[in-house]
Amino acid sequence: MTQTNSSVGIRQLLDMQNQAFIAEGAVSAEVRVQRIQQVIDLLVESKDALCQAMGEDFGGRPAVFSLANDILGSLSSLKHARDHLTEWLGDSVRPSVKPFDMFGASAWVKYQPKGVIGIIGTWNAPLFTLLSPLACAFAAGNRAVLKPSEIAPRTAQVLAQAVAKRFDPQVLAVVQGGPEVAAAFSEQPWSHLVFTGSTSVGKLIMGAAAKNLVPVTLELGGKSPVLVGDSADIANVAERIAVGKSLNSGQLCVSPDVVWVHESRLQSLTDGIVAHYQSLYPSVTANADMTPVVNERHHARVSAYVQDAKDRGVQVVETGAAQAGVDRRLPLSLVINPPQDAEISQHEIFGPAVVLRSFQNIREAVAAINQGDRPLALYYFGSDEVEQNWILDNTLSGGVSINDVVMHPALEDAPFGGVGASGMGHYHGREGFLEFSHARSVYKAGSHDPRREWGMLPPYNEQFAQM
Numbered sequence: 435m436t437q438t439n440s441s442v443g444i445r446q447l448l449d450m451q452n453q454a455f456i457a458e459g460a461v462s463a464e465v466r467v468q469r470i471q472q473v474i475d476l477l478v479e480s481k482d483a484l485c486q487a488m489g490e491d492f493g494g495r496p497a498v499f500s501l502a503n504d505i506l507g508s509l510s511s512l513k514h515a516r517d518h519l520t521e522w523l524g525d526s527v528r529p530s531v532k533p534f535d536m537f538g539a540s541a542w543v544k545y546q547p548k549g550v551i552g553i554i555g556t557w558n559a560p561l562f563t564l565l566s567p568l569a570c571a572f573a574a575g576n577r578a579v580l581k582p583s584e585i586a587p588r589t590a591q592v593l594a595q596a597v598a599k600r601f602d603p604q605v606l607a608v609v610q611g612g613p614e615v616a617a618a619f620s621e622q623p624w625s626h627l628v629f630t631g632s633t634s635v636g637k638l639i640m641g642a643a644a645k646n647l648v649p650v651t652l653e654l655g656g657k658s659p660v661l662v663g664d665s666a667d668i669a670n671v672a673e674r675i676a677v678g679k680s681l682n683s684g685q686l687c688v689s690p691d692v693v694w695v696h697e698s699r700l701q702s703l704t705d706g707i708v709a710h711y712q713s714l715y716p717s718v719t720a721n722a723d724m725t726p727v728v729n730e731r732h733h734a735r736v737s738a739y740v741q742d743a744k745d746r747g748v749q750v751v752e753t754g755a756a757q758a759g760v761d762r763r764l765p766l767s768l769v770i771n772p773p774q775d776a777e778i779s780q781h782e783i784f785g786p787a788v789v790l791r792s793f794q795n796i797r798e799a800v801a802a803i804n805q806g807d808r809p810l811a812l813y814y815f816g817s818d819e820v821e822q823n824w825i826l827d828n829t830l831s832g833g834v835s836i837n838d839v840v841m842h843p844a845l846e847d848a849p850f851g852g853v854g855a856s857g858m859g860h861y862h863g864r865e866g867f868l869e870f871s872h873a874r875s876v877y878k879a880g881s882h883d884p885r886r887e888w889g890m891l892p893p894y895n896e897q898f899a900q901m
């Protein structure tokens with residue numbers, strides 16, 4: 435298949451998978467388990483090459499992080515789906531509802547695979563954003579075509595080779611290429627399309643999918659806020675935020691973006707985050723434990739957000755100093771109370787910087803959050819359960835972690851996804867299985883049809899109205 439990366443080639447691949455899907459008929463639980471196991475096996479077999487590729491794509495991402503985030507993260511999703519799909523795929527019998535119970539009818543919902551799922555991943559978690567949704571797509575009995583990010587090309591190449599070695603392309607294939615390939619990919623009549631990336635490109639993807647009425651799962655981003663209640667232990671908050679922000683140098687969709695804290699504790703929180711971050715990274719440049727910013731464009735983007743704040747006279751606290759021109763590692767910048775029109779207030783940071791904002795009453799912070807787009811994640815720190823529940827009831831986000839950050843996406847048995855501008859749909863767990871299944875209602879008539887004797891069929895008379 436020489437043309438795979440052109441729109442013609444992608445379409446040929448899709449048609450081939452569709453034909454194979456139709457020819458296969460019902461997809462047994464055993465086949466689904468076996469396909470997921472094949473992905474597990476290829477990940478285990480290629481883990482060193484994949485970690486090396488991810489390291490090179492980032493210009494020095496630590497192999498330990500790639501192993502934990504992308505290899506073990508994907509394996510966790512795959513194993514959970516493998517071990518639970520049998521309980522997910524059973525028909526759901528619906529109790530008889532009037533008047534059908536009087537017809538002697540029965541009914542059930544049958545969860546059937548949709549067909550061929552297209553999955554577009556992103557560079558920051560170049561395997562997880564492909565293989566975690568794939569786990570649910572395979573559990574639901576589908577076939578799939580993956581489109582890795584062009585910003586992680588070595589990882590894409592190693593993955594494509596590993597998939598080609600283990601899979602018939604009629605079941606699973608990889609398409610590589612840049613935005614033009616992604617655009618062509620999103621224009622195909624998939625049975626379902628998954629996209630992970632920015633909200634702006636998500637809108638283009640949804641527009642392209644709409645032309646074919648393709649249902650979409652959009653895993654997007656946004657400015658995930660942290661609310662620090664007055665009952666929270668500031669030392670603990672500082673440590674959790676420093677650790678959460680350090681992961682992939684803030685290049686995580688659920689990385690804390692804006693931290694809200696009472697004005698009386700702003701200074702101690704700032705000092706605590708700096709101290710914890712410095713204990714993780716005593717130096718910046720050439721520190722092999724620190725993930726570099728992925729490329730020059732993103733390095734310039736994050737640096738410009740911080741510089742814009744400095745130019746406006748905003749207080750910026752740095753956790754270290756980078757040596758210019760050596761690598762793309764950056765210290766964490768804490769930007770204190772920037773104005774709303776600052777670059778860093780306007781855009782998802784997606785890198786090693788974080789905004790700290792002070793409040794007098796936490797309800798001010800909640801009101802401000804509710805004025806913005808629905809975030810992918812929201813975090814609350816505190817031991818006040820009344821306040822915690824009030825915040826849960828009065829905000830909306832894709833998911834929530836309480837007294838920690840970035841943890842809930844790792845819950846395999848709970849849906850992961852956004853809401854509003856942070857996306858739609860989800861993967862993980864039974865909800866992920868349902869996302870890639872068609873819930874098909876089946877009605878089976880009983881042996882006796884009483885509609886004639888009830889007066890429900892023409893010629894009508896008064897009998898039915900008087901019942």
Ligand code: NAD
Pocket residue numbers: 554555556557558559563582583584585611612613614616617618620630631632633634635636638639652653654655656686687688782784810852857
């Ligand atoms: P991006 O939207 O810039 O690019 C994503 C992919 O879209 C690219 O790999 C590219 O191939 C494709 N693309 C670019 N232009 C396109 C077009 N016109 N038509 C179709 N496809 C096109 O995002 P990114 O920089 O790769 O990732 C960062 C964003 O992803 C952040 O907003 C982050 O929050 C989000 N993200 C979300 C999740 C999640 O699970 N919700 C996970 C990781 C990242």
